[in-house]
Amino acid sequence: MAALRVQWTINGVSRRYAGDGEQPLLWVLRDELGLTGTKYGCGIGACGACTVHVDGAAARACSVPMSALAGKRVLTAEGLGRGEQLHPVQQAWIEHNVPQCGYCQAGQMMSAAALLERVPRPTDAQIDDALRGNLCRCGTYERIRAAVHRAAELGAARGARS
The missing domain is CATH 3.10.20.30 (Beta-grasp domain)
Incomplete structure (x- = not known):
């Protein structure tokens, strides 16, 4: 073969x-x-x-x-980022101190970034739905949701500067 x-x-x-x-x-x-x-x-x-x-x-x-x-x-x-410039999701994850063990976080960020490409200003329900298949053993779901909202703000701010 x-x-x-x-x-x-x-x-x-x-x-x-x-x-x-x-x-x-x-x-x-x-x-x-x-x-x-x-x-x-x-x-x-x-x-x-x-x-x-x-x-x-x-x-x-x-x-x-x-x-x-x-x-x-x-x-x-x-x-996800461009050289030294972090993607809005990465920046928001840092600002909200999202990771505990960190194992799931790359997958969480990739799902969040895909959501923000489709829905620039998602609701809590849209975030929960988009990230439903990403499990976090440490249970940082509230911080993840807050970080996605912050990433949306950062993305909107970057778009306004472009």
């Missing part, structure tokens, strides 16, 4: 993958590219620790086979 060959973009960099088409994106990110911000949690797409963006939509990297990524754009937590 011939190896699958995929051309895709990761954090703005064009890449080629040659290998098993059923290989989950998560393991390519972590083991082959060294992008360890995407965490392994449950392996079945239920916890959200491995959330990335695929063509702008939140997706669980543990459940996305490499065969589904031909021509796609993938964004990980490492690509």
